[in-house]
Amino acid sequence: MMTAKEHITCLVSHFPAIACPPSGQAAYYFDSAATACTLGPVIEAMSLFYQQAHGGVHRGIYREAERTTSQYELVRGQVAQFLNAASSSEIIFTSGATDSLNTVAYTWAMHNLVPGDGIIITQAEHHAHYVLWHQIAKKLGATVHVLPIDPHTWCVDLSGLDALLTTPIKVVAVTASSNVLGPIWGPGNVLLTALTQKARRVGATIVLDAAQMVAHAPVDVQKLDCDFLAFSVHKMGGANGLGVLYARAAMHRFMKPYRFGGGMVAAVSQDYVTWQKSPHCFEAGTPPVAQVIGLGALLAFYRTHVDFEALRQHEASLCALLINALKAIDGVHVLGNEALLVRQGHVVTWYVDDVHAHDLAARLSDYGCAVRAGDHCAQPLSAQWQGRATLRASFFMYNTYEQVMHLIDSIQKSVTEWRSRL
Amino acid sequence: MSGAMLVQDELLDHYKYPRCRTPVDNPTFTVELTNYSCGDRVVVSGRVEKGCLAACGFQGEGCVLSQAAASMLLEKVQGQPLAALETIDASVMQERMGICVGPTRLRCVLLALEALRRGALQMP
Numbered sequence: 001m002m003t004a005k006e007h008i009t010c011l012v013s014h015f016p017a018i019a020c021p022p023s024g025q026a027a028y029y030f031d032s033a034a035t036a037c038t039l040g041p042v043i044e045a046m047s048l049f050y051q052q053a054h055g056g057v058h059r060g061i062y063r064e065a066e067r068t069t070s071q072y073e074l075v076r077g078q079v080a081q082f083l084n085a086a087s088s089s090e091i092i093f094t095s096g097a098t099d100s101l102n103t104v105a106y107t108w109a110m111h112n113l114v115p116g117d118g119i120i121i122t123q124a125e126h127h128a129h130y131v132l133w134h135q136i137a138k139k140l141g142a143t144v145h146v147l148p149i150d151p152h153t154w155c156v157d158l159s160g161l162d163a164l165l166t167t168p169i170k171v172v173a174v175t176a177s178s179n180v181l182g183p184i185w186g187p188g189n190v191l192l193t194a195l196t197q198k199a200r201r202v203g204a205t206i207v208l209d210a211a212q213m214v215a216h217a218p219v220d221v222q223k224l225d226c227d228f229l230a231f232s233v234h235k236m237g238g239a240n241g242l243g244v245l246y247a248r249a250a251m252h253r254f255m256k257p258y259r260f261g262g263g264m265v266a267a268v269s270q271d272y273v274t275w276q277k278s279p280h281c282f283e284a285g286t287p288p289v290a291q292v293i294g295l296g297a298l299l300a301f302y303r304t305h306v307d308f309e310a311l312r313q314h315e316a317s318l319c320a321l322l323i324n325a326l327k328a329i330d331g332v333h334v335l336g337n338e339a340l341l342v343r344q345g346h347v348v349t350w351y352v353d354d355v356h357a358h359d360l361a362a363r364l365s366d367y368g369c370a371v372r373a374g375d376h377c378a379q380p381l382s383a384q385w386q387g388r389a390t391l392r393a394s395f396f397m398y399n400t401y402e403q404v405m406h407l408i409d410s411i412q413k414s415v416t417e418w419r420s421r422l
Numbered sequence: 423m424s425g426a427m428l429v430q431d432e433l434l435d436h437y438k439y440p441r442c443r444t445p446v447d448n449p450t451f452t453v454e455l456t457n458y459s460c461g462d463r464v465v466v467s468g469r470v471e472k473g474c475l476a477a478c479g480f481q482g483e484g485c486v487l488s489q490a491a492a493s494m495l496l497e498k499v500q501g502q503p504l505a506a507l508e509t510i511d512a513s514v515m516q517e518r519m520g521i522c523v524g525p526t527r528l529r530c531v532l533l534a535l536e537a538l539r540r541g542a543l544q545m546p
Binding site for chain 2: 356357358359362373374375379382387388389421422
């Protein structure tokens with residue numbers, strides 16, 4: 001039985017950008033919550049796809065087109081298996097998590113919400129989710145209710161939920177894990193379970209933004225009891241430009257296509273048009289086939305190489321390492337629930353009283369460290385710390401203790417350097 | 423962009439001891455701009471007289487680049503004809519500051535310039 005550290009050591013060599021970084025690139029990459037380094041087998045699968053003759057999926061009847069279609073649909077089945085979806089028809093390929101969430105809004109919400117309906121989100125939503133539901137509410141005359149983040153526990157505050165659920169709540173659309181704070185639903189996501197169970201009792205549709213979850217924990221859409229679940233593939237080590245929307249089969253009859261083009265229609269005449277069945281009616285135009293083929297290689301890798309329990313332990317231990325070091329520096333404030341972060345976290349966010357996040361991040365870049373600085377596309381959440389910019393280090397399966405020690409050393413040096421000059 | 427460049431003496435001097443950080447009497451414009459992605463904020467005021475920027479000043483807070491850029495810019499344009507403002511662009515700002523930054527940090531560098539242009543030149 002390998003330890004978590006041994007397990008991760010085995011994985012690092014599969015990421016070319018980390019294992020053998022080209023000269024000049026950051027060798028210490030801590031921005032995987034934004035976009036992860038690409039897995040070697042993904043690159044190889046996509047390269048092979050492009051080197052071979054291939055055809056359009058669900059169109060040509062020649063050999064290459066048929067092969068491409070088979071590969072494409074095979075991956076859809078892999079995704080269904082990865083998420084424990086009941087059927088591959090519940091898997092819709094999109095261009096990313098943002099596109100997946102917009103697809104929920106425009107294929108389902110626009111046809112099923114009426115003025116006065118309520119939409120529950122959290123204060124920790126990424127702009128992609130936060131802004132989307134506000135815009136949909138504005139179009140439809142619906143109301144958005146924002147569950148706040150408790151400033152003491154850094155978890156979602158459900159104290160107002162029961163009262164909210166006495167109003168006509170139609171949608172609960174929340175992030176499964178914050179891209180700024182990490183875990184926000186308590187130990188074992190107990191608060192998320194409480195929310196979805198209560199939402200179910202009033203018949204609300206449940207939408208999960210799993211962009212920060214799928215690469216770090218096993219996802220079971222049936223256990224999560226969600227109607228829709230969205231994520232991006234590039235945050236998992238896959239290709240850019242590809243996302244997934246899980247749409248529970250029972251929801252399909254309430255959804256209508258909103259993008260029109262080849263591949264999604266069945267019959268077209270001057271007077272009428274009929275659609276393909278789901279998921280094809282939601283995938284207009286030529287889809288990102290190479291990226292999907294790459295996803296197939298990615299999921300095969302996850303199945304054979306990634307132990308999510310070991311990964312959780314490893315990422316959480318890196319969080320603990322960094323948090324402890326940060327807390328030893330005067331004027332540093334770590335955001336998020338530390339007890340949860342050191343058990344199930346993969347991001348650490350902080351700010352320094354007297355050194356601006358951009359200035360510190362730029363200096364860290366000199367030391368080869370790639371960390372994120374800014375509001376992380378979560379301005380409603382950053383209002384809790386007066387909107388000031390923060391730094392975020394996010395960890396993935398290729399980050400090691402040695403890398404984090406280098407980051408810690410670089411942070412200590414950078415803060416000292418700035419303070420000696422300011 | 424190198425963090426090491428941030429600690430150049432002249433930039434730091436403008437950050438620590440900003441010029442033109444004084445209120446403007448009878449301003450003809452005041453423009454506040456925020457770079458929401460990082461919280462940088464500047465409020466640029468000025469008084470235009472006979473086609474010249476007779477006086478200007480700023481308030482604000484943020485990273486070294488955003489605040490030093492405001493200080494260096496306003497020091498340079500104070501008393502200049504408005505036509506001179508039109509010649510200042512991203513490359514002029516970076517040359518003046520002795521830096522070369524990427525597109526994200528360029529927003530910090532250009533925040534005060536954008537505020538000044540909106541106010542003095544009434545550009546959108």
